Amino acid sequence: MRRVAVVGGGPGGLYAARLLRLADPHAEVTVHEQGLPETTFGFGVALGARTQRNLEDADRDSLRDILAASHPHDMSMRVGDDVARVPGGRLVAIARTELLAVLTRHAEKAGVDLRYGERVDARDLDADVVVVADGVNSATRTALAPELGERVEVGRGLYLWAGTGFALDEAVFAPARTPHGTFVAHAYPYAPDRSTFLVEVDQDTWRRAGFDATTVATAPEDSDEEALGYLTDAFAGHLGGHRLIGNRTRWLRFRTVTCDRWSHGRLVLLGDAAHTAHYSVGSGTKLAMEDAIALCAALTAEDDRDRAFARYQAERKPAVTRMQQIARRSQWWWDSFPARTHLPVDQLTVAYMTRAGNVSLERFAASSPEVTRRGLAQYADVAPQEVDLAAPVPWTVARPHRDLPGRLVDRTSFAEGALVEVDAVPDDPWGPAADALVRRVSRDGRTAWVTGAVDRAGLLTRLDVAERLRLRGQRVVTEGPPELLPDLAAGLAAGRTDLIALGGNP
Numbered sequence: 001m002r003r004v005a006v007v008g009g010g011p012g013g014l015y016a017a018r019l020l021r022l023a024d025p026h027a028e029v030t031v032h033e034q035g036l037p038e039t040t041f042g043f044g045v046a047l048g049a050r051t052q053r054n055l056e057d058a059d060r061d062s063l064r065d066i067l068a069a070s071h072p073h074d075m076s077m078r079v080g081d082d083v084a085r086v087p088g089g090r091l092v093a094i095a096r097t098e099l100l101a102v103l104t105r106h107a108e109k110a111g112v113d114l115r116y117g118e119r120v121d122a123r124d125l126d127a128d129v130v131v132v133a134d135g136v137n138s139a140t141r142t143a144l145a146p147e148l149g150e151r152v153e154v155g156r157g158l159y160l161w162a163g164t165g166f167a168l169d170e171a172v173f174a175p176a177r178t179p180h181g182t183f184v185a186h187a188y189p190y191a192p193d194r195s196t197f198l199v200e201v202d203q204d205t206w207r208r209a210g211f212d213a214t215t216v217a218t219a220p221e222d223s224d225e226e227a228l229g230y231l232t233d234a235f236a237g238h239l240g241g242h243r244l245i246g247n248r249t250r251w252l253r254f255r256t257v258t259c260d261r262w263s264h265g266r267l268v269l270l271g272d273a274a275h276t277a278h279y280s281v282g283s284g285t286k287l288a289m290e291d292a293i294a295l296c297a298a299l300t301a302e303d304d305r306d307r308a309f310a311r312y313q314a315e316r317k318p319a320v321t322r323m324q325q326i327a328r329r330s331q332w333w334w335d336s337f338p339a340r341t342h343l344p345v346d347q348l349t350v351a352y353m354t355r356a357g358n359v360s361l362e363r364f365a366a367s368s369p370e371v372t373r374r375g376l377a378q379y380a381d382v383a384p385q386e387v388d389l390a391a392p393v394p395w396t397v398a399r400p401h402r403d404l405p406g407r408l409v410d411r412t413s414f415a416e417g418a419l420v421e422v423d424a425v426p427d428d429p430w431g432p433a434a435d436a437l438v439r440r441v442s443r444d445g446r447t448a449w450v451t452g453a454v455d456r457a458g459l460l461t462r463l464d465v466a467e468r469l470r471l472r473g474q475r476v477v478t479e480g481p482p483e484l485l486p487d488l489a490a491g492l493a494a495g496r497t498d499l500i501a502l503g504g505n506p
């Protein structure tokens, strides 16, 4: 593997190129990037504590420079005048342009040959290994779709990636109600004078606001100025007199990319070219750079190219798939966010943190005790000092509900005929089959007993459907296996289910 060609000078391609040269200073490594260095676009990207540890292990020097150009931030959920704050820990954000500048410098220092302004076809490149890091719109992946087993799933909602010319004090999640419907901001500072300001919206609201027309009328190299003006007004309370700034900003639908195989012959994919995960888990850059680490390790460990590619995929794919599953649940939660803004803000923050099954009540209680305490107090309608933060799961489960002494019930807790059984929950809890189920069951009006398979994915999906029923005013019991009691308790605290039961179909 003497000659390596890299297609794409994004974070994944540049980092892979540097690591490959560091691992083998005799290798010829060339990066082909279609853009020019100063024409890259985008706002900030976030890097969490675990990613930073991985980058430190792989290459301490570049991480030092990345951190020097980064901006730490805490997080806040804001609904109207109510705010819940969560410490960000080691979470930082960096301008995409800065990140690329640091990675370019380090790639050059390692002896990588960087060629800008060259759009190339990966299949034409003369090299032993071609690293395909050409991003979410990868022409290579499209050309080899059947060989790679490509699937692309298009999101139901729309998002727009904008920025501001000032640094927010902290990351902000906030809805804005307009006559057309609710828009939701995910915003965070990434430089002393800049913030990313991403806005998302459901399709019906987007249409009512006339954005189907403005999207069509916006040329690819322009920004949707009408949308930016509208959203500047809608989010004025968060912008302190500043305007939203565009940078080829337009409404898009998120595309989740998966591939069964990440390599074909000499070609090996990494980053967004191989897979994407919804922006609400802030992991696209992380995954691309961690792919680069794993690919370099595999190419170093194996003499044979095919074995190296197989090792890389075997090593990385489980972690990427897990992140995509978390991202999918997070995407569903944000798509339906406006339906939850009636929740008190601390309870809403507990719901946010536990939305994808990645953070347990215990973990959140340990990292953010005050928000968890207030959120659980709001759930149980008691004073915050009554919450037992040392044992949030049993405490949550033991809270009374109407005439019942606790939230854990069995069928004998109900009179004969008082329950309607829901036992065939579709895999997509917000898709058309689930819509029909929710309509049918909520017409029935009796307490819904939502049961199904005992696996964790099945339970998390049931909690989504339970929440939908609850949002229509129905009382819901969600059934799950005893070992998943922490998930059931998080479902209670997040307002997804009124009651829980132990059991399910093996």
Ligand SMILES: Cc1cc2nc3c(=O)[nH]c(=O)nc-3n(C[C@H](O)[C@H](O)[C@H](O)COP(=O)(O)OP(=O)(O)OC[C@H]3O[C@@H](n4cnc5c(N)ncnc54)[C@H](O)[C@@H]3O)c2cc1C
Binding pocket: 007, 008, 009, 010, 011, 012, 013, 032, 033, 034, 035, 044, 045, 046, 047, 118, 119, 120, 121, 133, 134, 135, 136, 138, 139, 159, 160, 161, 198, 270, 271, 272, 273, 279, 282, 283, 284, 285, 286, 287, 288
């Ligand atoms: C709205 C939004 C918010 C996001 N927020 C975050 C966040 O908070 N944190 C985070 O970690 N990630 C975030 N991301 C994701 C992140 O931007 C990407 O996941 C990340 O940049 C992927 O890196 P990559 O190297 O795989 O691809 P890219 O960064 O897309 O780079 C691909 C490069 O390949 C070049 N290229 C393409 N085709 C060719 C060709 N044929 N020849 C030569 N060059 C070519 C392109 O010009 C580009 O420079 C967000 C993404 C979106 C859409």
